Amino acid sequence: MLNVIKSLMMPRAVKTTAGELAEKFGLRLQGAADTVIGGVAPIADAKPGQLAFYSTEQNSAAFKILPIEVLRNTRASVILLQPEQIKDAPAGATLLVTDSPRGNIVKILGEIYKQPPRFGISRRASVARGVFFREKKTVYVGQFATIERGAVIEPDVKIFPGAYIGQNVTIGRGTIVQTGAHIENATIGADCVINAGAVIGKDGFGYTRQDGHNVFIPHTGRVVLGDRVSVGANTCIDRGAMTDTRIGDGTKIDNLCQIAHGVVVGSECFLASGVGLAGGTVVGDRALLGGHVGIANGVKIGNDAEVGANSGVFRDVPDGARHMGYPAGPGTEFMRHYAILRRMAKTTK
Secondary structure, three states, X not given: OHHHHHHHHOOOOOOEEHHHHHHHHOOEEEOOOOOEEOOEOOOOOOOOOOEEEOOOOOOOOOOOOOOHHHHHHOOOOEEEEOHHHHXXXXXXXXXXXXXXXXXXXXXXXXXXXXXXXXXXXXXXXXEOOOOEEOOHHHOEEOOOOEEOOOOEEOOOOEEOOOOEEOOOOEEOOOOEEOOOOEEOOEEEOOOOEEOOOXXXXXXXXXXXXXXXXXXXXXXXXXXXXXXXXXXXXXOEEOOOOOOOEEXXXXXXXXXXXXXXXXXXXXXXXXXXXXXXXXXXXXXXXOOEEOOOOEEOOOOEEOOOOEEOOOOEEOOOEOOOOEEEEOOEEEHHHHHHHHHHHHHHHHHOO
């Protein structure tokens, strides 16, 4: 009975065939085109009727190449692999051949586990007069969601139960706003994902001291998200005080991050869980910030720069540099300091 309950809770796969996937994604097919695929699994755990992939691509140090024996011993009915691995595939398996299995598995997962379409506005949602729907019939608004007057909702937007969209907010085409997200004073681009509990567009932590008291500075800026931005669960992005807080196209922000007022983040960046950007921080394009990185006010992070996890950044990081530590500095310098400390610790025993 427990297995039945678990199966009901798992993502439902849309059944397809190897031939259909090959045609849709331009893959070379070797084997039976009518092989049915009922799901995707890791290659070591895959069962008959499932698709798995094997790759020697190393896009970053985080990707680990599995031993070739895993490919030879897999029970998967369909295997996505590179041309050089064909000779190691088990006999009888149907093969989908590509130079980039990692890139194509993302597309295949999206095809097999795609969400059923949602349309319509719940009668239990609160939609104020003066909300502008570009194509209302393509929009989904769940129960107890709230949309205030002046909001602009573009086609194919999905707003899940309990989400809040404030006055004059614009939500771009195809964007998904998950349960409990709160958005105000913001313009959200197309094909974004705002995950559960994210708060976008509230006032920042802006105060000044007058006559011995902390006095709040009124905020008049917005948050502007580009296209294809993902905002993690319970992440907060503050509106600007006078300028806008901006996040570039394609940037991915993990859960529990804090982006303060007036921050500018470039395109195609990755911000891991717990990153905190103080007011006025500028992050260039394609930057990678590890978990729990903290960046001080006004610091600039260059294009293609990387900052290691748990680092505290108090000075600018040049383009392409790799910094780490507290206070953060060049990674090689940090490792030399660490090695010296270890040697000193051994000599003092």
